[in-house]
Amino acid sequence: MKYISLSTQDIKEMMKVIGIDHLDDLFTTIPEKIRYPGALKIPGPFSEPELVQLFQEMAEHQNSYASLTSFLGGGAYPHFIPAVVDYVSSRGEFVSPYTPYQPEVSQGTLQAIFEFQTLICQLTGLDMANASLYDGASGAAEAVLMASRITRRPKVVLAASLHPQYRQTIRTYCRNIGLILEEVAFTEEGRVDLESLDKLVDNQTAAVVVQSPNYFGVVEEWAPVFQISRQKGALGIAVIAEALSLALLQPPGEAGADIATGEGQSFGLPLAYGGPYLGFMACRQEFIRQFPGRIAGETIDVEGRRGYVLTLSTREQHIRREKATSNICTNQAWCALRATIYLELLGRRGLRELALHNFYKANYLREELSKIPGLSLKFKGPVFNEFVLQLPVAPSQLEPYFREKKIIPGVKLEEDYPQLKNCLLICATEVHSKDQLDKLVEVMAAALDHRPKKGGQS
Amino acid sequence: MYPNDYYYSQDHEWIKVEDGQIGVVGITDFAQKQLGDVVYVELPEVGTQLEFHQTLGVVESVKAVSDIYSPVSGEVVEVNQALNDNPELINEDPHGQGWIVKIKIKDESELQKLMSATEYEKYIEGIEE
Numbered sequence: 001m002k003y004i005s006l007s008t009q010d011i012k013e014m015m016k017v018i019g020i021d022h023l024d025d026l027f028t029t030i031p032e033k034i035r036y037p038g039a040l041k042i043p044g045p046f047s048e049p050e051l052v053q054l055f056q057e058m059a060e061h062q063n064s065y066a067s068l069t070s071f072l073g074g075g076a077y078p079h080f081i082p083a084v085v086d087y088v089s090s091r092g093e094f095v096s097p098y099t100p101y102q103p104e105v106s107q108g109t110l111q112a113i114f115e116f117q118t119l120i121c122q123l124t125g126l127d128m129a130n131a132s133l134y135d136g137a138s139g140a141a142e143a144v145l146m147a148s149r150i151t152r153r154p155k156v157v158l159a160a161s162l163h164p165q166y167r168q169t170i171r172t173y174c175r176n177i178g179l180i181l182e183e184v185a186f187t188e189e190g191r192v193d194l195e196s197l198d199k200l201v202d203n204q205t206a207a208v209v210v211q212s213p214n215y216f217g218v219v220e221e222w223a224p225v226f227q228i229s230r231q232k233g234a235l236g237i238a239v240i241a242e243a244l245s246l247a248l249l250q251p252p253g254e255a256g257a258d259i260a261t262g263e264g265q266s267f268g269l270p271l272a273y274g275g276p277y278l279g280f281m282a283c284r285q286e287f288i289r290q291f292p293g294r295i296a297g298e299t300i301d302v303e304g305r306r307g308y309v310l311t312l313s314t315r316e317q318h319i320r321r322e323k324a325t326s327n328i329c330t331n332q333a334w335c336a337l338r339a340t341i342y343l344e345l346l347g348r349r350g351l352r353e354l355a356l357h358n359f360y361k362a363n364y365l366r367e368e369l370s371k372i373p374g375l376s377l378k379f380k381g382p383v384f385n386e387f388v389l390q391l392p393v394a395p396s397q398l399e400p401y402f403r404e405k406k407i408i409p410g411v412k413l414e415e416d417y418p419q420l421k422n423c424l425l426i427c428a429t430e431v432h433s434k435d436q437l438d439k440l441v442e443v444m445a446a447a448l449d450h451r452p453k454k455g456g457q458s
Numbered sequence: 459m460y461p462n463d464y465y466y467s468q469d470h471e472w473i474k475v476e477d478g479q480i481g482v483v484g485i486t487d488f489a490q491k492q493l494g495d496v497v498y499v500e501l502p503e504v505g506t507q508l509e510f511h512q513t514l515g516v517v518e519s520v521k522a523v524s525d526i527y528s529p530v531s532g533e534v535v536e537v538n539q540a541l542n543d544n545p546e547l548i549n550e551d552p553h554g555q556g557w558i559v560k561i562k563i564k565d566e567s568e569l570q571k572l573m574s575a576t577e578y579e580k581y582i583e584g585i586e587e
Contacts, residue, residue, distance in 0.1 A: 289498065314498075314523045323516075323523075 069436050070408040073386040073427025074215065075136065075163050075241045076274065077266045079354075080431055084345055085268045089338045099330070101294075103309045110308035113296040113333065116340045123246040124238075124260040125253025126282035130293035131310075131331040133279030136263030137166045140209060140239050141173035142292045142326055143261045143281060147207035147235040149325070150290050154180055155204045157197065157234075161186045161214035163241055164416040170209075179206075190218035190379025190388070192225055201232045207259075211239035212249070216413075217362075217386030217425065218379050219249060226256035235259060243267055243280070245384045247355035259283045268342030269335055278335040289315060292326030354430055358385035361437060362428040368441045369426070374448055378423055386427035388413065388420070392448070395424050401447035407440060459487060459579075461553055465569050466578035467529040469511075472553060479566065481530055484557040485517065485548065488582045493519040496548045501537040502559065508532060510568055514559060517548065526558060530568045536560040 006014075011023075020026065027035065046054065070078065089095070093108060100106040113131045120129035133139045144156050156174070158167055160183045167183075174181060184197045192210055201208060208229040212220035226236035238252035240262030252260040264278035265271075283291055289312070297311030317324040346354060362385040369389055370377050378388040391398070395412050402409050410426035417423075428437060464472045470489035473481045490496065500516040508514055508528040515526045537559050541547060548556035563569075573581060 314518045314521075319521075320523050 068406050068408055069432075069439070071410050071426045071428060071432070071440060072408055073217070073242070074411040074425050075165065075263065076271050076277070077242055077244070077385070077427065078271060078429055078431050079244070079266050081268050081270060081342070082345055085338050085341045088341050089334065094334065094337055100333075101310050103307060107308060109333065109337075110296050110310070112337050112340055113294075113331075114298055114308050115344070116336045117296060119340060119343050120280045120282050123243070123251065124240075124257075124280075124282040125251025126257070126260055127253075127285040128288050128291065128295070129280065129282040130291055130295050131333070132264070132336040133261075133281060133293055133328065134332060135265075135275065135277040135279045136239065136241050136261070137163070137169035137279075138173075139261035139263070139279035139281050140166045140237070141170045142279075142328070143237045143239075143259045144170050144179070144207060144209065145173060146259065146283075146287070146290050146292060146325065147237060148179055150287055151206040151233065151235060153204050153206040153234070154178055155182065155202075156180070156206050157182050157184055157200050157208045159184055159186070159192050159208075159210045159214065159220075161190065161192065161216055161218070161220075162209060162211045162239060163215045166211070166239065166241075184208075186214075186216075188380070190214070190216045190381040191220050194224055194228065197225065198228050201228055201234055203232055205229070205232055205234040207235040207237050209237040209239060211241060211262075212252075213242060213245055213384045213386070215241070215425075216379055216388045217383040217427070218381035219245075219384055220381075222250070222252055222255035222257060226258075230256060237261065242384060242386075244351070244355050244358060247351040248359060248384065253282070253284075258287065264335070264339050267339035269338055276332060276335055278332045278339055288312065290325055291315065293328055294331045355384075357430040358428070361430065361432055361434075362386060362426075364434075365426065365428045365432075365437045365440065368437070369444060372441070372445045372448065375444070378420065385429055386425055389424045389426055391422040391424060394422050398444075398447040401450065402443060405439070405443045407443055409440065409444065460575040462575045464553070464575060465529065465572035466575065466581075467527065467572055468581070469527045470582075471527060471529045473529045473561075473569070473572065475563070475566075475569070476560075479563045480535065481532065481561045481563045482557050483514075483526075483529060483559050483561060484552060485526065486578070487552045488585075489524070490549050490552045490556070493517060493522060493524060495520055496545045499541040499545050499548070499558065501539075501541065502534050504534050504537060506534040508534065508561065510571070518545075528561065529572055530561060531564040532561040533564075534559050535562050 100109045103110060117129040117131065133142060156179055158181060171181060182200055184200050185193050187193050208225060210220055210225050212222060214220055222238055229236045235258040236256055238257035238260040240246060243262060243264045244266045261281040264280045269278060294310055295312050296308055299307060299309055301307045313319060315325045317327055317329050362383060366387045369375055374392040376390045378390045410424040413420040413423040413425055464474045466472050470486045471483055472486050473483050475481050496517055496519050498518040502514050508531060510531045511527045513525045514528045517524045517526055538557050
């Protein structure tokens with residue numbers, strides 16, 4: 001739909017028809033005492049060049065991702081985004097409509113969503129996928145709720161190595177509905193403690209939730225985990241925060257997962273300010289009626305031509321209301337579109353190659369850093385594109401050295417895991433050149449050498 | 459159209475009493491017409507204890523979802539498994555093959571709360587106006 005602005009004359013005529021004298025009269029239904037008095041106190045108006053200059057000055061005072069070398073991971077990953085993704089997703093037909101799901105006029109959008117769902121099924125090895133959720137964290141929460149509905153059981157076992165913010169989000173969603181959340185610890189290897197898991201899971205457990213690669217970057221073995229859950233009649237929920245790993249590792253569906261969910265940000269979405277991101281979810285055919293979120297389906301029209309629609313809508317809120325499978329009545333359509341373009345551009349082989357790049361780079365960095373005296377690898381388990389480094393001192397002590405070299409070395413883990421003292425979560429992807437990796441090693445070694453040796457610290 | 463030996467509820471369920479105080483329950487022809495093509499039926503588990511007017515399941519059509527209310531108190535002794543693969547039986551034969559559950563009736567006097575065929579026919583005429 002095109003937008004054509006109104007002239008003063010147009011506005012005058014409309015006011016006459018409505019029967020008002022001032023535009024303010026349109027807001028008389030809002031109680032006066034909550035209306036903002038007068039005009040907003042903001043400077044301006046600025047001309048376009050002035051505005052550009054204003055923001056340039058503001059930006060110079062901040063460290064943008066472009067001016068630093070960052071090795072941050074932990075749920076959001078730096079990846080290269082090809083120009084085609086921006087170009088195609090910026091088309092007016094995709095950017096301007098609001099909730100375009102009416103099949104008569106939205107075949108392009110619905111087809112793209114259907115393709116997205118198909119790609120997610122292929123990557124996860126499961127039967128059905130939905131049109132996307134907000135992000136990995138809420139996806140994990142929705143999966144937990146879904147499992148509790150299906151099994152009608154009150155307990156859920158979460159891996160302690162599941163992303164801390166995902167666990168927090170699950171707790172928020174589960175508040176006040178009588179679900180009991182328990183955590184299973186990780187071993188020295190950095191993986192789920194299977195013995196503990198076996199003891200924790202019983203016939204009251206609705207689901208077991210395990211992330212791989214987990215928050216520490218360690219690749220979990222899903223198969224034994226889901227064997228345990230299946231034995232006790234609980235559902236296996238696989239969580240994937242780094243979606244790219246799906247191109248290299250065993251698909252969760254093949255390992256016995258009943259539901260797979262996670263974060264699709266790695267597929268063509270910039271880090272931005274922590275969003276908008278892209279939750280995905282897939283499940284086995286038998287659970288389809290308990291699936292949350294929108295689902296695009298393929299069908300035929302009255303003339304027998306293939307077309308796409310939203311389907312299984314009676315699960316959703318606008319029809320089933322309080323008995324709906326979720327209160328979500330939206331999806332991340334535009335983000336899912338970008339992911340679809342990204343994946344279809346790279347293709348099966350390209351994606352796998354990209355995943356290998358990540359794997360080699362991170363493992364190279366991991367090996368080189370571990371050679372520095374005083375540093376050690378915290379966990380022995382295999383990693384994809386991030387790993388945990390054990391420092392001899394608190395990472396904050398080394399911060400000045402890194403800041404001077406314009407490097408962010410990694411995520412400090414102690415805040416979320418008090419038992420992981422002086423540990424840093426370091427990520428390397430295809431965006432990090434070998435020079436940058438070597439530079440990190442160099443700066444790290446120098447920082448450890450040069451830090452002031454106070455009494456009691458080695 | 460509406461069998462004389464059935465009882466009918468205001469929510470358009472019917473119940474037919476068989477030997478041994480078993481009530482066969484389904485939804486009426488009026489209800490299935492209103493719903494449209496039935497695509498899915500959520501059946502209760504055998505053994506479920508039901509109170510009068512408690513939701514025993516759900517009938518889903520392409521455009522709507524409708525709760526099925528129990529016309530009597532009792533225990534679910536059988537569910538119509540055929541509906542899992544052929545939910546359209548409810549549209550095709552709502553008073554016969556489209557039956558939904560069989561309930562062991564706790565208190566037969568509850569049937570007095572329901573309508574006869576004639577009363578039900580008049581009732582839906584009132585709605586259709």
